[in-house]
Amino acid sequence: MSTARELDLGLGVLDHQLVDSEGRRCGNVDDLELSSVREGPPTVTAILVGPPVWRGRGWIGRIAAFLASGQTVRVPWEEVEKIDSAVQLRKPASELRLGRGDDRARPLVDWIPGS
Amino acid sequence: MRRIFQIALGILAAIGGFVDIGDLVFNVEAGAKFGYDLLWVIVVGVVGIIVYSEMCGRVAAVSKRAVFDAIRERLGFGVGLGALVASEVVNLMTLAAEVGGVALALELLSGLSYEALIVVGIVVLGVVIWVAPFEWIERIFGYGGLALLVFVVVAVKLHPEWGSVGHGLVPNVPPSDKLVYAYFAIGLLGAAMTPYEVYFYSSGVVEEGWGPKDLGLNRANSLIGYSLGGLLSFALMITAGALFLPLGIEPQFIGTVALGSQVPLGTIGLLLALVGILFAVGGAAIDTCFSGAYNLAQFFGWEWGKQRRPAGAPRFTIAWAVLLVLALAIIMTGIDPVLLTEYAVIFSVVALPLTYVPILLVANDRAYMGPHVNGKLANAFGLFYLVVILVVAVTAIPLMILTHQGQG
Numbered sequence A: 001m002s003t004a005r006e007l008d009l010g011l012g013v014l015d016h017q018l019v020d021s022e023g024r025r026c027g028n029v030d031d032l033e034l035s036s037v038r039e040g041p042p043t044v045t046a047i048l049v050g051p052p053v054w055r056g057r058g059w060i061g062r063i064a065a066f067l068a069s070g071q072t073v074r075v076p077w078e079e080v081e082k083i084d085s086a087v088q089l090r091k092p093a094s095e096l097r098l099g100r101g102d103d104r105a106r107p108l109v110d111w112i113p114g115s
Numbered sequence B: 001m002r003r004i005f006q007i008a009l010g011i012l013a014a015i016g017g018f019v020d021i022g023d024l025v026f027n028v029e030a031g032a033k034f035g036y037d038l039l040w041v042i043v044v045g046v047v048g049i050i051v052y053s054e055m056c057g058r059v060a061a062v063s064k065r066a067v068f069d070a071i072r073e074r075l076g077f078g079v080g081l082g083a084l085v086a087s088e089v090v091n092l093m094t095l096a097a098e099v100g101g102v103a104l105a106l107e108l109l110s111g112l113s114y115e116a117l118i119v120v121g122i123v124v125l126g127v128v129i130w131v132a133p134f135e136w137i138e139r140i141f142g143y144g145g146l147a148l149l150v151f152v153v154v155a156v157k158l159h160p161e162w163g164s165v166g167h168g169l170v171p172n173v174p175p176s177d178k179l180v181y182a183y184f185a186i187g188l189l190g191a192a193m194t195p196y197e198v199y200f201y202s203s204g205v206v207e208e209g210w211g212p213k214d215l216g217l218n219r220a221n222s223l224i225g226y227s228l229g230g231l232l233s234f235a236l237m238i239t240a241g242a243l244f245l246p247l248g249i250e251p252q253f254i255g256t257v258a259l260g261s262q263v264p265l266g267t268i269g270l271l272l273a274l275v276g277i278l279f280a281v282g283g284a285a286i287d288t289c290f291s292g293a294y295n296l297a298q299f300f301g302w303e304w305g306k307q308r309r310p311a312g313a314p315r316f317t318i319a320w321a322v323l324l325v326l327a328l329a330i331i332m333t334g335i336d337p338v339l340l341t342e343y344a345v346i347f348s349v350v351a352l353p354l355t356y357v358p359i360l361l362v363a364n365d366r367a368y369m370g371p372h373v374n375g376k377l378a379n380a381f382g383l384f385y386l387v388v389i390l391v392v393a394v395t396a397i398p399l400m401i402l403t404h405q406g407q408g
Helices: A051-056 A058-067 A100-109 B002-018 B021-034 B039-063 B067-110 B114-131 B134-157 B162-168 B178-192 B196-207 B212-247 B255-300 B314-332 B337-363 B366-372 B376-402
Strands: A017-019 A025-028 A031-035 A043-049 A073-076 A080-083 A087-089
Touching: A025 B255, A051 A058, A058 B067, A100 B314, B021 B067, B021 B178, B021 B212, B021 B255, B021 B337, B039 B067, B039 B162, B039 B178, B039 B196, B039 B212, B039 B337, B039 B366, B039 B376, B067 B114, B067 B196, B067 B255, B067 B314, B067 B337, B114 B134, B114 B255, B114 B314, B134 B196, B134 B212, B134 B255, B178 B212, B178 B337, B178 B376, B196 B255, B196 B337, B212 B255, B255 B314, B314 B337, B337 B366, B337 B376
Parallel strands: A017 A087
Antiparallel strands: A017 A025, A031 A043, A043 A073, A080 A087
């Protein structure tokens, strides 16, 4: 981000939409990875996406994680292009291993005429 | 010209979203039971939906994020997921009831069997959703639903006592049957402010690519669209009050109100009423079906949108298809659509705060909205309606139980 401004991680990043470099919606920010929480000023190092991450989101999250299947995807913070109402990424979703649920579901619909 | 066409979005939201099976059921039952006494509740409900749909549309136009994005961002994963489950259940019940309404209208128009027409209705809705572009769906159902304006003519032709109508526009409490009156008041509010309208409307704003320059259009759509919806609600309640109350008829099914149109206008009145009901309820079926898919996709971050083509947003596509099939299964059990409608509306009232609180918060967030945050007027109305919604949400289910769904 070019201009310095305050950003509330809880309200402004967590649970927000991820959008890739091609404008595709490819997941939500399910959790954030922080480093050096004990040693010094904590820094956000990655965005975490995927059902296993929901375990950290309270008891409802644990139930949801138990019911859903999928892997954790770690998106390094350097891949963030900018943050507006969504989190805009620098690369296409496929390069970041995001949006795979939609990719897997596509063969179920794309054989139908007019899809 | 483009602008005029775009107002169709508001008209669809008004007819297909405002007058849906919930409004048909509650306005007509309330009119048959209490005459014109509950007209004022329609005014309260219409102003409420204008306030919140304007807010949701503005948030969507400025931020490109629809209502369920805001719900998850503000309520977090856990409570947000609770809101999602509640909204999906209510949406599905409403969708099933709307499909039942479509089949009933088709049955009265064609004389074919109800069960067969449920299947026909679902197939036609599915094909229309698959084939027609977003704007077309709006126009087909929006303009078809305008046939309901026949009830404005009917209401006038029945020569209601206009003094009593005016009296009903002022908040009043009847000497007896207070609990049943309160139950219908809550049902009317719930039918007017039903949350799927704002899920659909805000997602539609994103689908159509509106930006800050369209905020005037958003305001006009909310005001004109929902006022028109309110006018139709008035007409339905006045028709029921003028016709059914004196005769002691308690309309048990959706066709009754169409017969109300036949009394002053003959066959053409009946036909217009049935066509209007068919399109209004069919449009609402598509709105609820999409709303269910929009909410799922927005909560989980999937790609979504009719504009992306079915294969461009595959999980979204599968979601609406599955919802249609589930609605088919529910309504094929033979459950009474009117009863299902009442449950859907009353349960949706309970879910109202989970929808409207996050929107009010986001609409006040300068980081999100920039210069387009809520003004004093929007906040004054927003807070007033928040209180109304909370009271209504807490009392809805107890009143439903105490009054045996308004039977007294």
